[in-house]
Amino acid sequence: MRQTRWLKGLIPLALGLLLMVNACASAPSRYDQVQQDTTGFGAPSAVDRGAEQGSTFNQFFPNSQGDYQVIPYQEKKGFAEYKLQRGDQTLAMLSISDTISLPAAAEKYNDATDTVAGFPAMNQGSTGTGLLVNGRYQVKVLSRDAAFTEANRVEWLQRFDLQGLAQLKSAIKPSTKAAKAPAAPATPTSPLLPPAARSPELVPVPAS
Numbered sequence: 001m002r003q004t005r006w007l008k009g010l011i012p013l014a015l016g017l018l019l020m021v022n023a024c025a026s027a028p029s030r031y032d033q034v035q036q037d038t039t040g041f042g043a044p045s046a047v048d049r050g051a052e053q054g055s056t057f058n059q060f061f062p063n064s065q066g067d068y069q070v071i072p073y074q075e076k077k078g079f080a081e082y083k084l085q086r087g088d089q090t091l092a093m094l095s096i097s098d099t100i101s102l103p104a105a106a107e108k109y110n111d112a113t114d115t116v117a118g119f120p121a122m123n124q125g126s127t128g129t130g131l132l133v134n135g136r137y138q139v140k141v142l143s144r145d146a147a148f149t150e151a152n153r154v155e156w157l158q159r160f161d162l163q164g165l166a167q168l169k170s171a172i173k174p175s176t177k178a179a180k181a182p183a184a185p186a187t188p189t190s191p192l193l194p195p196a197a198r199s200p201e202l203v204p205v206p207a208s
Helices: 002-026 030-039 054-060 105-110 150-157 161-167
Strands: 067-078 080-084 089-098 114-116 118-124 128-133 137-143
Touching: 002 067, 054 067, 054 080, 054 161, 067 089, 089 150, 105 118, 105 128, 118 150, 128 150, 128 161, 137 150, 137 161
Parallel strands: none
Antiparallel strands: 067 080, 080 089, 089 137, 114 118, 118 128, 128 137
């Protein structure tokens, strides 16, 4: 008799535990909800499937010159970045990015009023200068040292193989030919680069 009563008392408790376990298993966790919110509704991936491989851009970066070392820093699909160093000091970051993944990065050049080597160019903040090749590839130099000026950034932009970058199959539009560098004024004095290393073609970009 006592055993029967004990079993009768245990059955409701067991049913309650079973219902609780099922409820916990069916309820989505906070992580599941976040994952659903960030991947649902057809949200695009961060890097477009058609973006150029970052390794493709390596051949278009400037070579090291004298005391200035161009050192690989980061590479991923649609992007490659190098450090410009002199000794142990990082002067600037040099990069090429495929704007197919971020069209707004290319659209801002629609308002550019200056050119570097024939490509639309503009300052980005007080420490960055960039240009856009064939409406797609952004080449950018970002100062990491206060002494690395806008003139220095423009000089190093011109050290990229911009014409080679413009010949990438994905960069060529049916009605677009690679831009040719226009006649340039005399090269301004640069406090960081030795005379022998300065570019013979330099179209300065005035500060915004």
